[in-house]
Amino acid sequence: MRKQSKTGKIVLITISTLFVVLMLVIPLISVIANSLSKGLSFYLQSITTKTVLSAIKVTLIATGIALLVNTVFGIIASWLLTRYEFKGKQVLAALIDIPFSVSPVIAGLSYIMMFGRMGWASPLLEALDIKIVFAIPGVVLATIFVTFPFVSREIIPVLNAVGKDEEEAAAMMGAKGFTIFRKITFPHIKWALIYGMILCAARALGEFGAVNALSKTRGETFTLPLEIDALYLSGSSDSIVSAFAVSSLLVIVAVVILVLRSIFEYRGRKTQNTKEARVED
């Protein structure tokens, strides 16, 4: 019986490893390999063209703003959902998760319907002379949409597990709202928050569908994934290699994020464990 389960384990490990290597690791390595197939100077040239540099800029702007907005929103929403009782709490919690279940293309299209020329908000936007659709604000909005739940998703379970005892104890000793958050709550959610922010950034950097619906001008509103797509579709053998070169940038960032992620996930779990040890004994 024991021996059987051991063989079972080996088979499962082999299958999973093979699957991960074949489906994920080899393709990503081949991206890097391909990107260097025309030499290093071609590689450097490919990633410094005007359109690529513009795409890097747009991507960083969109990611930065999405990260900021969603971190602030994520903290506020998690606080609200774990520390207050109100009608419709479950509904709100479910609404926050919408981006997980809606296709990003639909997110992009819905913004066109809202802010585009036929959208209901367009008279107002025109009056204020603000352009959202097919401009950088649209790209930013789309990025915010798809990365909306990441931070709160990570913090809410931690806030629930920690409970509000310590916060109440601090209040009884005369501490007010923000002091309580800074001194008592924040140390608890720190690692989960950083972890959520990393996931949020990773998703923002790689977003294609929603941004694609709202961004049509290469060299102005294109993000890196759109730029890669454009390079690849233009079809010459040079531009295909360039596409791989630009892709390799995202792959490298992804690897860095993966490493950071494991570090913070580990730290987060470690602090969680100390907590459990405390409760048990």
Next chain:
Amino acid sequence: MYVEVREINKTFGDFKASDHVSFGIEKGKLAALLGPSGSGKTTILRIIAGLESADSGDVLINGKTVNRLSPSERGIGFVFQSYALFRYMTVAENIAFGLKVKKQPADKIKERVAELIGLTDLTGLEKRYPNELSGGQRQRVAFARALAPEPGLLLLDEPFAAIDAKVRKELRQWLREMIHKVGITSIFVTHDQDEAVEVADQIMVMDKGRIEQTGVPYEIYKEPKTAFVAGFVGNPVILESFEGLKGFEKGEFTRAIIRPEFVEAFKSDNPHFKDIIPFAQEGVIRDILFRGSSLELKIDVGGVLLTTHRSLERRPVEVGEKMNVIIYRLYAIQGNETKLLENQDLKKIDPDNKRMESYLYGDGGYFTT
């Protein structure tokens, strides 16, 4: 009255957690809120602290209504059932927190923390984190931390619940002495009657969100006013019928509540009880539980199971043995009223219990020979 709670009502959904709760506590006294699980003790404590808001009613501290003050403005110390120590702070930092929030000068804080560490016997543990402390030590840190900002009122929610039995007994005494030494008015919550009786100056018994009785421990024990209190304190047996209890008439009463010390069981050849043998009835020992300093006997008397204690100094008994059983008194219940009924047969020959005292404790009495 230093603390006054007036007509507090609180519902969660359609569940009444506090039902017209009123009581008062004098300055410097230690009061216990005693009641079974779910009776609404924590709710009242949290309402006094301002952590929960009442639907109606007032809380007064030192003559001032505090209803509108936030928890941080009430000047109340709170010891949580889980202690709620700040996990990311050391013992000293935990205790200093309330003083730092009040922006007291650093040397004052240091002095006060050192004083409290000494008072609560935590010397040497200043740099430890909460997860490196024993349950009893954590409890003392929570206590010191709550006292640090010199609150006018101290609230403790089941302060001993998470501590093992032996340490708990020591801590009870420690807490009582400490609170009287500091002189702070305090309310603590417990579901353990022994704890309440042992530690408190005053007890409020709660059930289903209502205060059933308020009084000093002796009163609560000796003169339970309601059916609930009679059934809750003194580890009694509750009988649905009086039938076959010698010396008692059922009258209007519906139930009987009998404490172990109300029941005497003796062997037929016991000379000390020969006068009252005619008033005894036969009982059979069904079970014997060893309670350390005494035995607890479960005795079947005419179909009802009574409990009594038996000193280990007396002759051994065994399961199945026939005993003579006398019930000295019982609480008779009618609706929510209780009445202490004396055994009428005994009363006839011994109206003021003098004889009972003499055959138990007098010259040549049971406990003196």
